[in-house]
Amino acid sequence: MNAVASRASTFDMRTVVVGAAAVSALSGAALLRAVEPGALWPCAFHAITGLHCPGCGLTRMLHALVHGDMARAWSMNPLAMIALPLLAMMLMQWWLARPLVPARLNRVVHDGRVWIVAMVLFGVLRNLPFAPLAWMAPG
Numbered sequence: 001m002n003a004v005a006s007r008a009s010t011f012d013m014r015t016v017v018v019g020a021a022a023v024s025a026l027s028g029a030a031l032l033r034a035v036e037p038g039a040l041w042p043c044a045f046h047a048i049t050g051l052h053c054p055g056c057g058l059t060r061m062l063h064a065l066v067h068g069d070m071a072r073a074w075s076m077n078p079l080a081m082i083a084l085p086l087l088a089m090m091l092m093q094w095w096l097a098r099p100l101v102p103a104r105l106n107r108v109v110h111d112g113r114v115w116i117v118a119m120v121l122f123g124v125l126r127n128l129p130f131a132p133l134a135w136m137a138p139g
């Protein structure tokens, strides 16, 4: 396989992946538009432990987003509200094979340790019941 053919197949594979992600996102949005908030799945971790995991409120956040309620979406899962556009940006960069943001920001968002630390901290802090941190719990 020559360099041109290899590059073309890589581009096609990336386009298929991004297209599948876009179709999945649009399908999920259409599904969430059709259901009532009470019909969403509860978090199994929360049901068992009574604690909020880092993902608690994610489905309700997405439900609020597709209904245009940004404030409610933020109140359900602020970390996911921050992560969602960053993940979309990372996917677009991978698809286009070129950076869309400054290198310094790129290094941070592509560092898995940053995501792990953010999720663990968020998971702990949103369960603390006092005023400066209680806003992180969903609802």
Ligand SMILES: [Zn+2]
Pocket: 043, 044, 045, 046, 052, 053, 054, 055, 056, 057
């Ligand atoms: Zn949860």
